Amino acid sequence: MGRYLLRRLLQLIPVFIGTTFFIFVLVWAVPGDPFAGKCGDRRCPDAYVDFMTDKYKLDQNIFVQYGSYMKNLLQGDFGETFGGRSINEIVVNAYPNTLKLALVALAVEALIGLTAGVLTGLKRNGFLDNLVLVSTLFLIALPTFVTGFVLQWLLGVKWGIAPVTVSSDVSFTELLVPGFVLGSTSMAYIARLARTSIAENRRGDYVRTAIAKGLPMRRVVGVHLLRNSMIPVITFLGTDLGALMGGSVVTEGIFNINGIGREVFRAIITKEGATVVSIVVILVLVYLLMNLLIDLLYAALDPRIRYE
Amino acid sequence: MSDILVSERSEPGADGSGRPSGRLLEVDDLRVEFRTRDGVAKVINGVTYHVDAGETLAVLGESGSGKSVTAQTIMGILDTPPGFVTGGQVRFHGKDMLTMSAEERRRIRGEGIAMIFQDALSALNPVFTVGFQIAEQFRIRRGMSRSDAKKRSIEMLDLVKIPNAKGRFNAYPHQFSGGMRQRAMIAMSLALDPEVLIADEPTTALDVTVQAQIMDLLAELQRERQMGLILITHDLGVVADVADRIAVMYAGRIVEEADVHELYEKPGHPYTLGLLNSIPRIDEKGQQLRTIKGLPPSLLNIPSGCPFHPRCPMVQPVCREKVPPLLQLGGTRASACHFAEEVVNRD
Ligand SMILES: Nc1ncnc2c1ncn2[C@@H]1O[C@H](COP(=O)(O)OP(=O)(O)OP(=O)(O)O)[C@@H](O)[C@H]1O
Ligand code: SF4
Ligand SMILES: [Mg+2]
Numbered sequence: 001m002g003r004y005l006l007r008r009l010l011q012l013i014p015v016f017i018g019t020t021f022f023i024f025v026l027v028w029a030v031p032g033d034p035f036a037g038k039c040g041d042r043r044c045p046d047a048y049v050d051f052m053t054d055k056y057k058l059d060q061n062i063f064v065q066y067g068s069y070m071k072n073l074l075q076g077d078f079g080e081t082f083g084g085r086s087i088n089e090i091v092v093n094a095y096p097n098t099l100k101l102a103l104v105a106l107a108v109e110a111l112i113g114l115t116a117g118v119l120t121g122l123k124r125n126g127f128l129d130n131l132v133l134v135s136t137l138f139l140i141a142l143p144t145f146v147t148g149f150v151l152q153w154l155l156g157v158k159w160g161i162a163p164v165t166v167s168s169d170v171s172f173t174e175l176l177v178p179g180f181v182l183g184s185t186s187m188a189y190i191a192r193l194a195r196t197s198i199a200e201n202r203r204g205d206y207v208r209t210a211i212a213k214g215l216p217m218r219r220v221v222g223v224h225l226l227r228n229s230m231i232p233v234i235t236f237l238g239t240d241l242g243a244l245m246g247g248s249v250v251t252e253g254i255f256n257i258n259g260i261g262r263e264v265f266r267a268i269i270t271k272e273g274a275t276v277v278s279i280v281v282i283l284v285l286v287y288l289l290m291n292l293l294i295d296l297l298y299a300a301l302d303p304r305i306r307y308e
Numbered sequence: 309m310s311d312i313l314v315s316e317r318s319e320p321g322a323d324g325s326g327r328p329s330g331r332l333l334e335v336d337d338l339r340v341e342f343r344t345r346d347g348v349a350k351v352i353n354g355v356t357y358h359v360d361a362g363e364t365l366a367v368l369g370e371s372g373s374g375k376s377v378t379a380q381t382i383m384g385i386l387d388t389p390p391g392f393v394t395g396g397q398v399r400f401h402g403k404d405m406l407t408m409s410a411e412e413r414r415r416i417r418g419e420g421i422a423m424i425f426q427d428a429l430s431a432l433n434p435v436f437t438v439g440f441q442i443a444e445q446f447r448i449r450r451g452m453s454r455s456d457a458k459k460r461s462i463e464m465l466d467l468v469k470i471p472n473a474k475g476r477f478n479a480y481p482h483q484f485s486g487g488m489r490q491r492a493m494i495a496m497s498l499a500l501d502p503e504v505l506i507a508d509e510p511t512t513a514l515d516v517t518v519q520a521q522i523m524d525l526l527a528e529l530q531r532e533r534q535m536g537l538i539l540i541t542h543d544l545g546v547v548a549d550v551a552d553r554i555a556v557m558y559a560g561r562i563v564e565e566a567d568v569h570e571l572y573e574k575p576g577h578p579y580t581l582g583l584l585n586s587i588p589r590i591d592e593k594g595q596q597l598r599t600i601k602g603l604p605p606s607l608l609n610i611p612s613g614c615p616f617h618p619r620c621p622m623v624q625p626v627c628r629e630k631v632p633p634l635l636q637l638g639g640t641r642a643s644a645c646h647f648a649e650e651v652v653n654r655d
Binding site: 203204205206208211212213214215216219224228301303 | 380383384385387415416417418419422425427430431433434435436444448449480482496
């Protein structure tokens with residue numbers, strides 16, 4: 001177990017370097033002068049251009065640029081924007097909000113999606129099953145901005161039962177509706193995944209054995225069936241955290257949440273390469289760590305899987 | 309032997325009337341069908357058998373004859389849908405389990421009637437330890453504490469002769485060998501000291517040497533605990549040593565029922581005769597194995613009259629028209645053949 005973990009962590013290094021370098025190249029290869037429009041209508045003063053060029057090694061090749069960037073990064077320094085704002089500050093302000101939003105979305109999709117999936121998996125072709133099938137299809141088909149604007153208008157403006165936008169405190173209750181919007185597509189997938197998994201496992205021999213032992217139905221389903229059926233669902237949930245964080249830009253825009261989605265969006269428009277890279281690099285790290293966590297969890301849920 | 313008594317079967321309680329008979333477990337004119345896309349498969353067409361305390365009934369028949377489905381119906385683990393019980397009764401201590409409340413029926417499982425399955429690997433839950441799955445019954449059904457349940461479970465593992473039972477308590481099913489797994493399955497099924505044990509081909513998935521060990525263990529436990537044992541198998545060789553009575557199934561019916569020795573000596577149905585002839589004998593080494601020609605009938609479309617007639621070497625015109633009822637053939641035996649007497653008295 002310890003050796004496995006060490007090996008997996010070591011494996012993360014080349015993956016991390018590879019993905020971040022790729023992003024770095026993509027971002028800095030965006031055509032256009034990074035100084036364009038940075039200093040109002042005039043050209044930027046030479047002193048400023050020289051300073052920034054030196055700081056980001058803009059006159060060197062991309063490898064040197066990347067190396068210098070990573071060196072700073074490892075020392076906890078994300079650098080500055082061209083406007084002189086500390087990127088660390090942007091990251092520290094924006095990331096917790098997006099993380100909160102993604103966690104709420106994850107909780108919502110797990111709770112609603114799982115409940116719907118388990119209930120329909122146990123009793124297929126009933127009214128509830130059809131309802132869930134149709135509504136999940138709906139959620140999968142609808143783009144997030146449609147769900148977002150519709151719910152914002154309906155719950156926030158028309159009925160007034162939820163805040164229209166999220167305040168700067170970003171409390172968890174305020175995030176319920178945005179979380180639902182962000183998690184809605186995954187929720188639909190989880191409902192379907194759980195439904196299929198439960199329906200498949202329900203016919204399993206070991207479920208029959210559990211019934212034949214005279215266990216109450218509650219226990220047969222809640223312990224024997226659920227534990228086996230949850231394995232694919234948990235895997236999905238784990239990998240979804242990164243996807244939710246990365247995909248939060250639309251939701252953050254609609255509900256005016258100051259998160260990484262909006263920062264990345266802004267940074268791309270203003271050609272703030274360093275900001276984009278910094279935010280994405282952390283996202284990559286989240287993905288990689290969640291993946292590792294899922295693999296560990298997977299083995300904990302299914303003892304037949306061994307760490308090798 | 310022409311004075312063999314032929315009469316309609318009229319044992320009390322075994323006539324579909326539901327009158328109590330004092331028997332431990334009796335299946336009475338059971339009918340089950342599977343409603344599938346291809347049509348309605350009539351899988352069980354009036355099965356009647358019983359088992360009493362301390363007695364072993366072997367249920368014999370080709371693959372697909374409905375042995376497992378009958379057992380599943382007794383246990384209440386039939387896949388519904390597509391499977392539906394369309395008639396008959398399953399009485400435990402005289403009470404019909406098919407009409408009692410779900411809760412009442414649940415209490416009989418494990419404690420009154422328990423079952424072991426053919427493939428212990430898939431029948432045990434892969435994600436829980438063997439110990440957990442045995443102890444669970446003591447905790448949930450008997451309300452024991454965790455530590456008491458564990459102690460009792462280790463005793464059960466000892467009982468089925470699993471070496472180092474204490475150490476194996478926390479092992480997962482996939483960490484056991486096939487034979488050990490089936491032993492664990494037996495331990496699990498006997499945990500609540502059931503009155504009847506149904507063993508559905510308990511040794512088919514195992515190596516030949518292990519098969520014998522498991523059968524010996526089962527027979528020994530059955531004797532010690534005076535259980536009623538329903539042993540489902542298509543292996544005639546196993547049956548002779550352990551069974552008291554044999555019920556032979558064909559196309560969802562009992563075609564012959566008799567004491568083991570009677571049946572082996574003088575089978576009363578051409579199908580049984582065919583089965584017996586298909587066992588290779590030591591003195592026939594090298595000779596071609598005699599098998600029953602033809603295939604079992606499609607249950608979507610069971611032949612008219614006697615369902616065995618397309619394969620029967622003794623078939624007569626009447627066989628294609630009239631369904632032979634299961635008739636008492638004197639003594640303790642019964643056969644569902646129009647010419648049962650002739651079969652018994654052949655040679
Ligand atoms: N879940 C099911 N759905 C549809 N048909 C089924 C189902 N279970 C059993 N059957 C059918 O019922 C018939 C009897 O099956 P059963 O399992 O009782 O046979 P068996 O006598 O136990 O045979 P074997 O020796 O192979 O175990 C078979 O034709 C089978 O196809
Ligand atoms: S009734 Fe006729 S076909 Fe059926 S087993 Fe007897 S002899 Fe054969
Ligand atoms: Mg079977």
